[in-house]
Amino acid sequence: MDVLFSMTWISQCLYLIATIATLVLGGILVHKNLVSEARRSLLLFSLCFILWLGSLYFGFVFLKPETSQISLWFVRLSYGFGTLVLFWIVSFFYHFPRSNFHIPLLWRVIFWMGTGGLFVITIFTSRIYHSTEIIIPQQVGKDILGPWYFLSASYFLLSFGISMWIARMKYHQLRSIEKAKIRIASVGLAVFLTLILLTNVLLPMFGIIILQLESPVFSLAFFVSAFYSMIKYRFLDVKFSLSRALKKIIAFCGAVLAAYLFYLVFRIFISSSFLIYWNPFILAFALIAYFWISRFFDSSTFHRFFGLTNFEYFSSQVERIKQEDEFSHSLPALQKHVSNIFCKSLGIRFAKVIVLEKNSSRTFPNLVRYFETHQDILVKKEQVLLASEEIKNSLLKELKLLQTEVCVPLFRLQTLVGFFILGKKRFDDLYTANEILALSRLVPYLTLRLTALLYNSELQKEVAHKTEELKKKNQELVSSHKKLKKLDQIKDDFLSIASHELRTPMTVIKGYSDFLLSQRFGSLNDQQQDFLKKIFTNAENLILLVSKMLEVSALEAGKIKFEKKTVALKPFLKDIVEEFYLVCKAKNISLKFQCEKSFDPFIITDPEKIKQIMTNLLGNAYKFTPEKGSIAVSLLKINKYVKIDVRDTGIGIPLEEQKNIFKKFQQGKNYLRQAFSGTGLGLNITKGFVEHLGGSIWIESEKGKGTCFSFTLPYKK
Amino acid sequence: MKKILIVEDNLDLHEMLRIAFTLEGFETQSGFSGTEALECLQSFIPDIIFLDIMMPHMDGYQFLQVIASRGKRPFRIVAYSNLERPKDITNARNLGVDLFLKKSDYAPMELVQQIKKLL
Numbered sequence: 123m124d125v126l127f128s129m130t131w132i133s134q135c136l137y138l139i140a141t142i143a144t145l146v147l148g149g150i151l152v153h154k155n156l157v158s159e160a161r162r163s164l165l166l167f168s169l170c171f172i173l174w175l176g177s178l179y180f181g182f183v184f185l186k187p188e189t190s191q192i193s194l195w196f197v198r199l200s201y202g203f204g205t206l207v208l209f210w211i212v213s214f215f216y217h218f219p220r221s222n223f224h225i226p227l228l229w230r231v232i233f234w235m236g237t238g239g240l241f242v243i244t245i246f247t248s249r250i251y252h253s254t255e256i257i258i259p260q261q262v263g264k265d266i267l268g269p270w271y272f273l274s275a276s277y278f279l280l281s282f283g284i285s286m287w288i289a290r291m292k293y294h295q296l297r298s299i300e301k302a303k304i305r306i307a308s309v310g311l312a313v314f315l316t317l318i319l320l321t322n323v324l325l326p327m328f329g330i331i332i333l334q335l336e337s338p339v340f341s342l343a344f345f346v347s348a349f350y351s352m353i354k355y356r357f358l359d360v361k362f363s364l365s366r367a368l369k370k371i372i373a374f375c376g377a378v379l380a381a382y383l384f385y386l387v388f389r390i391f392i393s394s395s396f397l398i399y400w401n402p403f404i405l406a407f408a409l410i411a412y413f414w415i416s417r418f419f420d421s422s423t424f425h426r427f428f429g430l431t432n433f434e435y436f437s438s439q440v441e442r443i444k445q446e447d448e449f450s451h452s453l454p455a456l457q458k459h460v461s462n463i464f465c466k467s468l469g470i471r472f473a474k475v476i477v478l479e480k481n482s483s484r485t486f487p488n489l490v491r492y493f494e495t496h497q498d499i500l501v502k503k504e505q506v507l508l509a510s511e512e513i514k515n516s517l518l519k520e521l522k523l524l525q526t527e528v529c530v531p532l533f534r535l536q537t538l539v540g541f542f543i544l545g546k547k548r549f550d551d552l553y554t555a556n557e558i559l560a561l562s563r564l565v566p567y568l569t570l571r572l573t574a575l576l577y578n579s580e581l582q583k584e585v586a587h588k589t590e591e592l593k594k595k596n597q598e599l600v601s602s603h604k605k606l607k608k609l610d611q612i613k614d615d616f617l618s619i620a621s622h623e624l625r626t627p628m629t630v631i632k633g634y635s636d637f638l639l640s641q642r643f644g645s646l647n648d649q650q651q652d653f654l655k656k657i658f659t660n661a662e663n664l665i666l667l668v669s670k671m672l673e674v675s676a677l678e679a680g681k682i683k684f685e686k687k688t689v690a691l692k693p694f695l696k697d698i699v700e701e702f703y704l705v706c707k708a709k710n711i712s713l714k715f716q717c718e719k720s721f722d723p724f725i726i727t728d729p730e731k732i733k734q735i736m737t738n739l740l741g742n743a744y745k746f747t748p749e750k751g752s753i754a755v756s757l758l759k760i761n762k763y764v765k766i767d768v769r770d771t772g773i774g775i776p777l778e779e780q781k782n783i784f785k786k787f788q789q790g791k792n793y794l795r796q797a798f799s800g801t802g803l804g805l806n807i808t809k810g811f812v813e814h815l816g817g818s819i820w821i822e823s824e825k826g827k828g829t830c831f832s833f834t835l836p837y838k839k
Numbered sequence: 840m841k842k843i844l845i846v847e848d849n850l851d852l853h854e855m856l857r858i859a860f861t862l863e864g865f866e867t868q869s870g871f872s873g874t875e876a877l878e879c880l881q882s883f884i885p886d887i888i889f890l891d892i893m894m895p896h897m898d899g900y901q902f903l904q905v906i907a908s909r910g911k912r913p914f915r916i917v918a919y920s921n922l923e924r925p926k927d928i929t930n931a932r933n934l935g936v937d938l939f940l941k942k943s944d945y946a947p948m949e950l951v952q953q954i955k956k957l958l
Contacts (some may be wrong), residue, residue, distance in 0.1 A: 591903040622893050622921040626849055629921075633855040636946040642862065665943040683925065 123439055133336050135382055139178055139375050140339045144168045144175075146371055160218030164348055167210035174203035182335075195245075200338075201274055202244040207341060208281035211311065211832050214348055215285040223292045233284075240277055240693050244270065250314070254452040283313055301352040310347020314340050334665060344495070357599040373416035381408035391756065437560065439463040441763040453477065453575050464544060468557065472525065472545040472690070475568070477576065478538055488516040493538050494532045498560055499565075500529040528553055530561055532569040539573055572679050612682075624668045631661040670807065677810045685728045691764060691835075692722050693759060694729060698736045700756050702744065712748045723764055725837050731811045732835075738804045739768040746829070747772035763817065763834040774825040783821055784809040840926070841958060842866045844885040845904070846876040847919070848894045852942075856889065859947035873897025878906060885914050887954060892920035892931065903934035915957060919950075 148168035151161055182195035212233070216225065247270050264492045289308050293301055317340040321332065426643045442463070457475050464473035478490070494498070502521050521529065530542040542565070547553070635658040637643055639651065646654065676682045699715045706713040736755075751771040758765045777782060784805050812819040812833045819833035843865045853869060860867050868874030874897050876888070890948050892899035901920065905911055907930045917937040918958040920927070921943055939956055940950065 617925075618924060620894075625921040626852060629942045630849070630855060632849045632943075633852070633859075633947045636948060637855070637858065640948065669943070 131382060135379055136336050138341045139177055140342050141175055141198075142375065142378075143342065143371065144172050144345065146367065147345070147673035148172075150367070158217070160214055160352065162215055163210050163214040164345070164352065167207060167214060167348075168208040168345060169212060171341060172339070174200050174207055177203060178335075178338060187493070198247065199651055203269075204338065205237060205241050205244060205274060206276060208278055208578060209233075210287050210342060211341075212281050212288070215288045215307065215311075217350075218352065219292070219303050220294065221295050221300070223288065223295060225288075226546045237277075240273070244274065272355075278318075281738070282311065285311060288527065303354070306354070307344070307348045307518045312473065313347070317343065327511075330376035357767075366660045367417040369416055372419070373412050375414040377408045377412035381405070384408075390476040390704070408582055434704045435467045439467055453572075453579070456571060456575060459537060460542070467799065468544070468547065470527075470545050470547050473543070475532075475540060475542050475572065475600050476524075477540040477572065486520040489520050489541070490538060492517060497531065497533065499562055500531070501558065502527050503527075503551055520605060528561070530565055532565060532567075532572060539569060539576070540734055542568055554682065557690040573619070605780050615674065621668055621672050625665055628661050628665045628668075632658060632665070635661065671803065673807055674810075677807060677814075682814075684731065685729050686726050687729055688724055688726055689729050690724055690730070692717055694732065695736065695755065695757060698733055699740070702740050706753065709744070709747075712752040714752070714754045715756075716754060720755070723757075723759065723837055725764060725835055727815055727835055731815060733812050735808050735833065736766075736768075738808045742804065743768055743770040743772065743829070746770065759837070761835060765832055765835045767830055767832045769830040771828040774827050774829055775821065775823040776825045780823060781820055784819070840864060840866050841887070842868070842883070843869045843954070844870060844876060844879055844888045844914075846863065846870045846873070846888060846893040846899075847891040848872060855947050856950070857950050858899075860954075862886075863951045865951075873899070873902035873905075876902060886958065887917060888917045889919055889954070890936075892918060892927070898932050900930065901932060903931070903936065907935050917954065917957065952956070 145168075148165055150196075151165050151168070153753065177196045177199035181193050181200055183618065184190070184193035184196065186193075225772075256567075286308065289304050296304070304634075320335055321337055340814075381404050385404050415572070454474075460471045460475055464470060478578055489500075521527075524543055525545050526543040526547050528544040531538055532540045532542060542561075544553075635654050638646065639654050639658060639711075645662075695717075696715055699713060703713055740753065740755070747753060747770045752836075754767070754769045756769070758768045809819050812835075816836040817834040819831065821831055823829040841864075843860055843879065845853060845856050845867055846859070847856060848871050850871075857867050857869065868879050868885065870879050872894050876890075877897075885952055897905075899920070903916070906916070912935075915937045916935060917938045917940060918931045919940050920931075920940055923940065927934065936950050938953070940953060945953065
């Protein structure tokens, strides 16, 4: 029991903590079957270190006169293991990080042999101290130390030197990350060296002896830094477990320390005989301390230290992208937001959304082509490096150009709309499967947002463009409409005035001819009468022509108003026919009106136009039927129409002229025109009227036998 | 003897009308525009006014408006024009025209017969 207190409680605590830490870290190092020489070196280092500590500890345990020999062996062992520890340090620096630096095998073998020899001899030598008795270290002075002590010390410095030299040689060959790793490990080593020199050489020169016994613990400085440099840039899973373990480690160590404190306090204030009964309380106190300390940390406290992804934050931010609409307004805003999220939560340097435009395929054609056949996320370190040579080379270049580690393609309906690229992680870590998964879950939302944005902006452009066009066209339309209206009005007025102006002189001609023909202003001979009649008739014709032309143009312009009145067709037609009786009788033409007694239809039509139509048809019939001929008007019902026939026994119309009969200015062959007056516009107008009233008109005729004009009008019961 | 005021700006046509009406035994007065016609009316009260629509200075419509504003009139008004648009006819009717005759339809003697029918 007494022995324990020849080591101060600080020493004991330090030893304990050092051992536990080493065990834990070492345990993590063996985690997974990743084999590398650096790791092996470090593992063996930790093993030797524990043995070193252990043997030193037991050296003190047996530091009683009766067990001094055992103590001696343990001390020697401790020196031996100390040598090995230094050897593994050198080995670590040689193997880590991997590089082309090479020490010839010969030198390496020499070093191994030397170390091995030193180890063996140290265990069996009595030359570490001058005397075989172990003196309490507090009294160690220069005279006590034997030659082998200084040999060990030299080896110590040598190994330091070699390690530093190796580190320096490697430094220039390596990339920045590797350089950083070396730096960290070197710093650890330097700290170790400094502390050793300080406590064992410098301070004793001034007579200050502190922490000399605890010197081995200082190598932990190296161990931790080496470990850190190993895992910092790689081994994410190690980092994860370590990050979580660190909390427990710290809590545990704290608990141990607290328990020890607790114990000491009681030892000071209470006599030793009752101490045994306090053990459970010490244990309880330790447990309480453990839980209390561990509450200060949560699983993500050390994440940033290790450069680990803050996954919760990442997920929450991803959710934000999914939900918020503020980023649907502009592409730059979306880009910025996405970039922020990823840079912060993944600890990466940059993240960007690239929109694929028409010329983008020129900038990275290989990537675009790659994504034509592959639809998943491209992780540089995975797919590219495992791909075939040609793909690898072509893609690597472009990825490097974009500074991309991960390239997420954004597809919409099988077409590539853009990429979402992520840069290197802070410590060049790999992207974990979780992160890739989270990314792939984000992709559809991102694509949606992106396409919505693109579509929006395109749409807006289109809309603006089309609106401009529309405005212009509208303006053109408005102005041309105005012009047309004006023109229309002008034409209207012109026609009206022109008709008036044309007809006035005609009326005068007609008038004076009539005067002369009346013979009230002098008698005329036959020839004079004849000539005057011609003048009169032609004047009349001209007036009629003008009227007809106006009517045709009015009809074509849609200016003629068609009224809708209910007409009792049978009596109406009968009246019209009757008006022709006298005329026909004078020419000895029989005129008949036929209609079934029971059929007395009422139709909705324009009576004025019907009258004009009938006048025209009857007039034609009269004109072209010779004396003793007959004209028959009949009214029939055919389905939903009434049919009116005007049949004559006149000269008929030859077949080849029948198709032209309703055209303007057609009146049959020239020789007929002279015999029968008329403008040739009548049938054209008649047809127009009939069709406008909703019916159709046609002709049946045979030359020499007669003609029948038929037209229909819609009739609803 | 019936009195008639002929208002027509075309000289030949005017003369033709005057001859026609005189032959049939009317006493005629002439006005070559609306203003002249109004002046005539100050001294000559006809039984019929034979009114052309298209005239310079004061046209037929304006003349009719003036007559209408004077309230009840002792004479008939016959509008005589080549205008045939429905709106022209209704316009004239609204302004108090008793009969609307189309120039080109009638020879002067027929015109006179129409007038006689009206009286």
